[in-house]
Amino acid sequence: GDSVTQMEGPVTLSEEAFLTINCTYTATGYPSLFWYVQYPGEGLQLLLKATKADDKGSNKGFEATYRKETTSFHLEKGSVQVSDSAVYFCALHSSNTGKLIFGQGTTLQVKP
Amino acid sequence: GAGVSQTPSNKVTEKGKYVELRCDPISGHTALYWYRQSLGQGPEFLIYFQGTGAADDSGLPNDRFFAVRPEGSVSTLKIQRTERGDSAVYLCASSSSENQPQHFGDGTRLSIL
Numbered sequence: 001g002d003s004v005t006q007m008e009g010p011v012t013l014s015e016e017a018f019l020t021i022n023c024t025y026t027a028t029g030y031p032s033l034f035w036y037v038q039y040p041g042e043g044l045q046l047l048l049k050a051t052k053a054d055d056k057g058s059n060k061g062f063e064a065t066y067r068k069e070t071t072s073f074h075l076e077k078g079s080v081q082v083s084d085s086a087v088y089f090c091a092l093h094s095s096n097t098g099k100l101i102f103g104q105g106t107t108l109q110v111k112p
Numbered sequence: 113g114a115g116v117s118q119t120p121s122n123k124v125t126e127k128g129k130y131v132e133l134r135c136d137p138i139s140g141h142t143a144l145y146w147y148r149q150s151l152g153q154g155p156e157f158l159i160y161f162q163g164t165g166a167a168d169d170s171g172l173p174n175d176r177f178f179a180v181r182p183e184g185s186v187s188t189l190k191i192q193r194t195e196r197g198d199s200a201v202y203l204c205a206s207s208s209s210e211n212q213p214q215h216f217g218d219g220t221r222l223s224i225l
Contacts, residue, residue, distance in 0.1 A: 004154075034213070043218035044155070044203065089154050097168060098143060098210045102154030 002027040006090050006103035013080055013110050021075040021106045023064075023090035031092040033057075033066050033073040034100070038087045047075075047088070080110045114138065116217035118204050124223045127196060133189040133220045137206030144187050145214060146179055147203040155203050161187060162210065194224045 007022040025033065035047040035057070048057035053068035062077045073090060090103040117136040125131055137144050143162055147155035157171040161181045169179075176194075181187040191198055201221050205214035 032211075036216075044205075044216040046213050046215070049213060091154075093211075098160040098162070099145065099157040099168060099171070100147075100155070100205075100214060101157070104152070104154050 002031070002092060002094050002101050004090050004092055004101055004103040006088075006106050008104075008106070010107040010109055013108070015082055015110055015112055016079045017110075019075070019077040019080045019084075019108070021088055021090075021108070023073045023075065023103060025071050025073065025090075025092050027071075027092055027094060029095040031094050033064070034091045034093065035062070035064055035073070035075050036089040036091060036102075038089065038105075040086070044089070080108070082110045082112055084108060085110045116204055116206050116215055118202075118217035118220050120220060121218065122221045122223075124225065125194060126225050127194060129194050131191050131194055131222065133191075133202050133222070135187045135189070135204030135206075135217060137185065137187070137204070138215055141206035141208050141215075142184070143207045143210050143212075143214075144181060145205040145207075146187070146189050147205065149201045149203055149219070151200075158189070158202075167210075191222075196224045198222060199224045 003026045032051045034049045036044045037047045048059040050057040050066035056065045087105045089105045091100045119134045146158040149155040160168040164184045176192045179189045201219040203219045205216045207214045
């Protein structure tokens with residue numbers, strides 16, 4: 001069945017460092033791909049999305065490119081801030097079903 | 113506008129009791145989803161409604177779990193004979209249609225003692 005695998009955390013970075021959180025997926029058909037973020041004490045928020053191969057999703061300085069050839073959707077940010085500390089979830093939306101399938105989440109901690 | 117609202121935010125009950133969790137979706141959203149998130153894990157799908165009907169209930173773990181959406185808006189997730197393993201955060205999400213992004217509520221943290 002469809003699945004999502006994320007790099008394990010926690011990831012600890014200094015402010016202004018470059019961030020990459022790896023995400024790969026397995027799916028039949030042509031899924032849409034998402035990154036959701038969960039800040040401490042808050043609910044899940046949609047960060048960015050991409051609906052087809054080679055699409056780049058971007059928001060708040062974060063980017064991710066839908067790579068069909070490597071079945072990946074890695075999250076990147078050029079310069080992280082302390083306020084980016086959160087749990088990040090990669091997810092796919094199967095073209096055949098209504099549900100989202102999530103990775104296990106990656107905790108990011110940014111230190112001043 | 114108002115987001116997805118879930119009540120209660122926290123629920124503590126004893127093993128064997130019955131619980132109901134409520135979800136009020138974003139106004140006009142026809143699709144509604146329930147997920148369960150255990151500590152340190154990503155959310156896992158439980159059930160999906162399109163309007164009043166359950167379009168996919170393949171994620172419900174067993175027959176103790178049931179969900180309804182009688183008027184195509186508010187949904188209630190019902191758990192009978194609760195077990196300690198049911199302890200988790202139960203998340204609700206809604207979207208304007210099946211292919212649109214899902215917007216999540218803050219969840220109900222359920223603790224079974």
